[in-house]
Amino acid sequence: MAVDDDVRNVIIIGSGPAGLTAAIYTARANLAPLVLEGEPSSTSDQPGGQLMLTTDVENYPGFPQGVLGPQLMLDFREQAARFGAELQTVKATKVDFSSRPYGVWVGDPDAPEPTYRARTVIVSTGAQALMLGLPNEQRLLGYGVSTCATCDGFFFREQDIAVIGGGDSAIEEAIFLTKFARSVTVIHRRDQLRASKIMQDRARANPKITFLWNSIVEDVVGDAKVEALHVRNVLTDEITTLPVGGLFVAIGHVPNTDLFKGLLTMEDSGYLVTGLGEGATSTNVEGVFACGDVQDHVYRQAVTAAGSGCMAAIDAERWLENHPDPD
Amino acid sequence: MATDIATLTDSTFDEEIGAATETVVVDFWAEWCGPCKMITPILDEIATEHAGKIKIAKLNVDDNPNVTRRFEVMSIPTLIVFRDGEPVRRMIGAKGKGQLMQELSDFIA
Numbered sequence: 001m002a003v004d005d006d007v008r009n010v011i012i013i014g015s016g017p018a019g020l021t022a023a024i025y026t027a028r029a030n031l032a033p034l035v036l037e038g039e040p041s042s043t044s045d046q047p048g049g050q051l052m053l054t055t056d057v058e059n060y061p062g063f064p065q066g067v068l069g070p071q072l073m074l075d076f077r078e079q080a081a082r083f084g085a086e087l088q089t090v091k092a093t094k095v096d097f098s099s100r101p102y103g104v105w106v107g108d109p110d111a112p113e114p115t116y117r118a119r120t121v122i123v124s125t126g127a128q129a130l131m132l133g134l135p136n137e138q139r140l141l142g143y144g145v146s147t148c149a150t151c152d153g154f155f156f157r158e159q160d161i162a163v164i165g166g167g168d169s170a171i172e173e174a175i176f177l178t179k180f181a182r183s184v185t186v187i188h189r190r191d192q193l194r195a196s197k198i199m200q201d202r203a204r205a206n207p208k209i210t211f212l213w214n215s216i217v218e219d220v221v222g223d224a225k226v227e228a229l230h231v232r233n234v235l236t237d238e239i240t241t242l243p244v245g246g247l248f249v250a251i252g253h254v255p256n257t258d259l260f261k262g263l264l265t266m267e268d269s270g271y272l273v274t275g276l277g278e279g280a281t282s283t284n285v286e287g288v289f290a291c292g293d294v295q296d297h298v299y300r301q302a303v304t305a306a307g308s309g310c311m312a313a314i315d316a317e318r319w320l321e322n323h324p325d326p327d
Numbered sequence: 328m329a330t331d332i333a334t335l336t337d338s339t340f341d342e343e344i345g346a347a348t349e350t351v352v353v354d355f356w357a358e359w360c361g362p363c364k365m366i367t368p369i370l371d372e373i374a375t376e377h378a379g380k381i382k383i384a385k386l387n388v389d390d391n392p393n394v395t396r397r398f399e400v401m402s403i404p405t406l407i408v409f410r411d412g413e414p415v416r417r418m419i420g421a422k423g424k425g426q427l428m429q430e431l432s433d434f435i436a
Contacts (some may be wrong), residue, residue, distance in 0.1 A: 039423030042404070046421065052361040069360040091377035091423065107425070142402040142419030151360045154388070155401045225401065246401075 007036050007101045007325075010316055011118040012085075013092045014256075016049025017302045018292025019124030020076040021309030022316075027083035027124075029317045032115060033298060034196040035080065036086045037104065043147050045256055047089055048073035050293070051302060053148045060302055072302070095121065097263050097285045105213060119325070120287045120316040123260065123272065127253035127300070132164070136220040137247070144226025145247045149173040153180045156246040162187055162229055164217055165250035171195040171203045173248050178208040187212045187243060189234060212242070217230045220247060253292045264288065271297050278322070279315030281308060287323065289315050331374035333384040337393040340386065344409050347382060350434040351409040354385045355400045362421035363404040369424045373431070380435050408434060 012019045012028045015037035026033040037047040044050040051057065054069035063072075081087060088106075096103035096114060100120050103114025129147060131137060137145050146152040149163075153176060161181045163174040166169045166188035174184045186203070193200050203209050212231065218239060219230040228243045255270045265273045265284040272295040274281050281289040291312035292305035335343055335353065344351055369432055374383040376402035380428055388395040388403060398407060398414065408416040408431070428435075 032359075039426070040362060040369065040421035041423075042362045042402070042420035046362065047365060048361070052365070055359075070364065089423075142405070144401060146402055147420075148360075148362065148402075151357075151362060151404075152402045154357065154359075225399070 003025060006117075008032070008116060008118040009320060010102050010118055010120050010122060010313075011032070011036065011079055011102075012122045012124060013104070013259075014038060014049070014124035014126055014292070015047050015077070015087070016051065016073070016124060016126045016292055016295070016305060017076065018126070018294075018305040018309035018312070019122070020073070020207075021306040022077075022122045022124060022291060022313040023080035023085040024083060024089075025310050025313030026316060027085040029313070031317065035085055035087050035116070035123075036092045036104065037089050038125075039089065039091045042151065044126065048077070049097055050128075054172075054288075055150050055151055055227050057302065076306075092259060095259060095263065097121075097288055100287065100290065119323075120289065120319055121222075122284070122309075122312045122316055123150075123264070123288065123290040124292045124305075124312070125256040125259070125294050126305075127255045127297075129169070129250060130252045130254050131249055132217060132251070134217070134220055136222075137197045137249075140222055140226050140247075143224060144222060144245055145220060147249075149176055149248050152246075153177045156181050158182045159245035160185070160243065161246035161248065162217075162242060163248045163250060164188075164245045165252070166190060166193040166195060167250065167252070168195045168199055169317070170250035171199040173250050174209055175199070175202055175206060177248065178206055181208065181246070181312075184209050185212055185244070186210070187215050187217060187229075187231060187242075189216050190214065219249075253293070253297070253300070255297070257294060264290070269297065271295055278319055279311070281312040281315045282319075286317055287316075287319055289319075329427050331378060331383065332371060333382065333386045335386045335391070335394070337391040340391075340394045343384070345412045347409070347412075349380055349382050351382045351384055352431065353407050353409060354383065355395060355398075355403050355405045355407070356385055357387060357389045357403055359389075360403050366404055366421045366427075369427060372424065373427065377435055381431065410434070 009031040051069035094105035094109035289312040293309035
């Protein structure tokens with residue numbers, strides 16, 4: 001990757017609702033933002049972010065009939081491009097915040113010079129779904145273990161499948177999967193769901209969904225594909241075998257902050273800490289801002305991510321006004 | 328743009344894969360799969376850049392259940408590499424161009 005001589009006003013790392021909203025606002029402020037979108041994957045760590053793995057988004061304001069997640073993100077992207085944001089489908093591999101202008105690498109992180117340099121950086125790398133961390137789960141990924149219900153639900157027609165988790169994502173996936181599956185068992189480690197009331201009501205009213213409470217998955221069984229799960233009841237320690245053909249895991253999220261370890265202040269859980277400098281989205285490094293799920297484990301909505309992306313754009317714009325380049 | 332990419336179906340699959348002299352990468356995809364759409368432009372580029380060495384073909388899993396079932400595709404996008412009519416490698420999940428090219432490098436030399 002060739003080294004770029006220009007010093008950019010703003011580089012935005014990540015392209016979910018937060019990053020692309022920051023792109024729309026900084027582009028309209030004539031800051032000619034460069035967006036490093038990320039690379040395609042089948043996890044939410046991809047251009048467009050978590051909404052790329054969803055179907056109907058029913059709670060984003062302005063769409064009374066709902067909107068498809070991937071379509072919404074394509075529209076965000078088109079809107080950013082229309083105002084002059086430069087979008088590149090590449091992943092940042094390293095950053096250097098030790099001196100201004102800041103360096104951002106794409107491709108080989110050991111290259112002596114950064115690929116891009118920028119006066120300000122907006123971090124919007126988001127979060128991705130946690131997996132169970134079992135060896136057989138990894139081995140059977142794509143053979144019954146799936147990270148994308150909307151991609152793979154189709155292949156489980158008339159089969160019995162399991163969804164692990166008790167939050168909104170788990171329940172949304174469970175309901176979606178009943179379109180294909182014969183039965184969906186929701187396995188949750190507690191005895192009640194964390195999901196919103198409306199999602200809980202829908203799940204309980206769905207005759208294909210059953211709940212396995214106080215339970216955790218100990219192992220995924222199967223040679224060439226998933227055949228069963230070993231499930232442990234956390235109250236009795238009893239282990240049972242649940243025959244299923246598919247497994248979908250929705251047990252929470254982990255922020256995509258590996259790139260910033262040791263550079264930006266983060267919580268123990270890896271989420272970036274904001275409000276440390278000038279502006280609510282500021283990090284501990286001046287001129288570096290964070291928005292969206294990478295710094296929010298509380299609200300985690302598309303609309304809150306977009307809102308914080310707008311805030312980061314305004315914070316970056318003000319910072320640039322107040323901190324002209326040294327001569 | 329997509330002129331370098333062939334479309335396979337349940338009825339043309341065996342004939343086309345059997346007759347191919349170059350390596351064929353079959354992309355199992357569907358309209359409703361977000362990650363599948365993300366790799367389409369990358370596959371277009373690879374098809375153009377490596378024309379003659381690698382042929383890229385797409386198979387819609389919605390419309391072609393027989394081939395999909397025969398190769399036990401359970402997750403999309405799945406890319407299966409065929410040489411002399413035989414599947415020799417399988418790649419599951421969307422990937423960036425760099426990673427895809429790395430996986431395909433054995434077949435391009």
